[in-house]
Amino acid sequence: MKKAILTAAVIVFATFLSAQSITVTSPNGGESWVHNSSHNITWTASDINAGTYVITLLKGGAPVGTIASGIPADQFAFDWTVGTSNVPFPGAAANYRIQVQVQGGATLDFSDGPFTITEESSSGLRPAGEIHTFPPRPPFTKATQPPLEFHATPNLQVSELTYDYQNKRFEARVKNIGSASFNGRFRWEWYTCCGSRTAYKDIPPSQAAQLNSARGMPFTFDCSPPLHECSMQAIFSIEPVTDQGTRLNRSELEKDLPRYEHTQFLMSDRHVMLRFLNGSVHLNANQGHTITRDNAYDSNANFTTATFRVVAGIRNCGGEAGRFDQWPALGLYWSVHHWPSNTYTLQPNRFVTSNHIQSPLAPGQGISITRVLTLPIRSGRYELRFHMGSNHREHPLSSFYIRFADELIH
Helix, strand or coil: CEEEEECCCCCCCCCCCCCCCEEEEEECCCCECCCCCEEEEEEEECCCCCEEEEEEECCCCEEEEEEEEEEECCCEEEEEEEECCCCCCCCCEEEEEEEEEEECCCCCCCCCCCCCEEEECCCCCCCCCEEEEEECCCCCCCCCCCCHHHHCCCCEEEEEEEEECCEEEEEEHHHHHHHHCCCCCEEEEEEEEEEEEEEEEEEEEHHHHHHHHHEEEEEEEECCCCCCCCCCEEEEEEEECCCCCCCCCCEEEEEEEEECCCCCCEEEEEEEEEEECCCCEEEEEECCEEEECCCCCEEECCCCCCEEEEEEEEECCCEECECHHHHHCCEEEEEEEECCCCCEEEEEEEEECHHCCCCEEECCCCCEEEEEEEECCCEEEEEEEEEEEEECCCCEEEEEEEECCCCHCC
């Protein structure tokens, strides 16, 4: 391959012609929408001129259902009646978000903050989270009950929230910090990025002492989270009711928890660097770069292909130090897809192999991996994709766009 240097200066910040983006504008956090009421879901878009959108309802970070799909690229609003047949009423809660995505593509955005869905006040339904109460016992008389017991009440609170990375298990503890023992039942809920779970727990008198102890009563939720992040949000809540039918205050604990696996290698800050002979360009996720004569790169004799280097930062998000080949089922894959020909210029390949990791990496430690990429110089757009998992189709991490200026296309 013959090397040809095109005269120019280094372009660090280029015009990203293909930087598609979506911005959800409503709901964007703090709204309260009532079941069976109608609201406009709105968004803005940049550089999206074709295709369709799909709108998804998220609860606690997990998809609940598809609100609408096939929305034209020039439409930026959708009138949604909360709890319609597309997404039946998902239950009253305060941790919903809306996600708008290019259908079949990687470009998406979701609400900056959570919004609330509530039940209709006149529907006759019980408020969200209310549980069936036990039939009340016959009331005590003042003659048989000490006067102070009228003011003694239990008070259950979530006191601790942790994640056991070795056993892939969440744990929460519930303590009674009130002035009376608790006998009854409560409804508890988990919300995490790997799912949600709801159940009822009866507390007989034999377990009341455990609630009263300094450590409280433990609750666990087994979960094997996905691999494309190093942290997760977990929410644990309880809604207690005594066996006399008295509802107590709801207690909830929300916490960002570290999520660890053995030596996970993930994209560092989700950006890559394109390195040419006379400089380099940094790209964030979903950004693009147009190669012009100002960039220098290796080319063949007929200037039909261009060769440059792709540099990606990876880091160990694992809870234990180790080599990559200690967990051979996990890998970082990359591919290059051309549009509009809809063909792979680079078939999915493993970006990181065991020979790249010559020494153990401690948690949080990272390195840079450089790979050479050769592309045919032609019109259209190349999409550089990265995936994390046991095969190249799992857990897409980032994508970047590359095109050649018209002056370079023969």
